Amino acid sequence: MLKLIDIEKSYRISGKKKIILHKLNLEINAGEIIAITGKSGCGKTTLLNIIAGLTSPSKGRVIFEGKRMFYPFDIMPAFIRNRRVGFIFQTFRLLYNETVASNVLLPARIKGIVNRATVLRMEELLARLEIPEYRKSIAGVLSGGQKQRVAIARALINDPSLILADEPTANLDMQTSVEIFKVLEQFARDENKAVLIVTHKDYMLKHADRVYSMKDGVLEDLR
């Protein structure tokens, strides 16, 4: 479903070239849960940015569902982010002044389709995530775990094939972290979605299908 071939990413910092990702290769298939761990600043978030098309690689190719990613005018990356990729963040990145429903429906609105089917999908997701009663609540007043559930619902509303989760449970307690991971795992298995998760939590590393460690811009296969 997703292939990263010889990906390199470098930045110029104070005139010096700094390589963040070095000849990185990765293939992700549908239904898989892949975990990546590594120290801060090793390039994990840059990798997620490249997969989502938020930044372009300095070298190499990104093949998404058989199509090579091209970046001019942000048209293809925006399309892929909207329809094929769902994001989950450590800091949730919700619109805290808006309702849960408004947050969850935002990707559908950007897609240009908000109809009965979309609303039913939202209701189904909220029910599966066990927060149906918060549909009309303001997102800002929810607990951390509830906010992350809303973020998961938002990530899934357009039925993406890949979920990118950047330390989704770093701000949550152990029990909630396990619950959130179980939800993600369940969606990956039930709906045949690939999940790429950046995490340091042992529980998640233990339950992922494949685990990589990132060091100095290189992925090392741990399992």
Added chain:
Amino acid sequence: MIARIAEILMAPSDGDIGVILIKLLIIGLALSAVILSATVVAIAFAFSTALVVSLVVYFPKALVFKTPVKFTGLLHSILQNALLMIKEIVSQKFISVIVFFAVIISVFCLSIFRIIGDNFNKYITTQFASAIPPNTIKVSPRPVASIGFLRLRQPPGSKLNNDELSRIVRMEGVKAIHPFMSVQIPMRAVVPIFGLRYNTDLVCIGAPYSIVRDDIKPEYRSAWLNWREGREVPVLIPNFLLETYNNSMAEANNLPKIRPETVMETRFEIHFGRSSVRTIQGFIVEKGVLTGFTDGVNTLAVVVPLGTARHYNGKFGSRGADEEYIYTLVEVDSHENLEPVSKRISDKGFIVETEKSVSKEIISLKQNVNTLINSLSAIIIFLAVVAIAFSTAIATLNRMEYYRVLRILGSSKIFISLTIILKYALLGFIGTQISLWVIESLSQTIAGSIEMAGFTLDISLDKSVASTILLYGTLIPVISTSPALFGLYTKGLSRD
């Protein structure tokens, strides 16, 4: 309409609760109308931009991903994009209101300063500086001294005739001359008003085409140049005469004030050789038509073509009347020649005036006041730009997280940029337009309430100035969004 509303609101209410309630109702309705209009404009802009964005993005997407192009899909896309844009427009209400009012107040202050400056210059020109253009000398004959009916010997420079004009035009440094001739015969105008014939004696001056050309309505310029006896006489009214009439005679006699646009092309009779005092046998009645208003002739006389004045002076005037001029404007080829030519003409005995000689003090005052007004305008522009730019920049930077979320969830940079630009363009455009509209609408009420003898306040902005203000009023908030747009385009997704 706004002027009428302003009049009603400014009328005394004398503590009458009914009148006060009506005034409050009017204010409420006016505010509602403004808000409604602004909302309609905003929605229209949002849908237009959404249409453009959808067309720009929808088809390439369909092409790249080989998805079927559906009309309903496009409509859905337009609708959802427009809703997102409207959501952005109504977001951050408090800071948007600050930007909006900063635009309104800045434009209002700037326009008022511009109007004050223009009116001051106009006032100086009308009241003090005569109508002598730069690099031009006004040459008049010296009055002849007399004791009763006994005229003393004519001194040099007491007659400005064709011979003298030809001597002046041959002087070194003289570029052109523009002579004016007073009509030295009895004259009368008969103006039809509501079926009545209104008679009035006339004082006329013949002016050269070169001086008044731009003031004559274009279709009558040829008539002015090629006038012959029996043809309609094109007539100009000096603005000075019009203002004097409006502010003195009309006021004193409860007559209606004359507005130039309502009397333009009025036709009337002109009797050459006949007035209420004297009639010359064989006087001639010509048809006259009002073809414009002029600042080029600063007198209380009606202006006719020089050829007309010359013709009737020759026909009914005293001997040589068709060769004598009341004054002439002498145009020099460079500013350096102004003084030498003035001196040579003055040496011939004529009275010379230049813009410089009119009043150095007045010109100095004018320059000082203009410098003050320009400095204050510059300060206001600076403060306005800073206020608008900072409010806009803060508003957009505060919203960066929302824009990033939109981007992560699949909005393209083009869409987000257009959404931001649209919002601040709308704030600037509507704010500026409201300011200009209020100034334009209240101009007559304010101008009418300030009385100055011989001078009419002109509280209106030139169209080109208004367009420039509208352009900058719209552009400044848009340009101020650039820090946010820069951040949007250059920064990727950070973890926080």
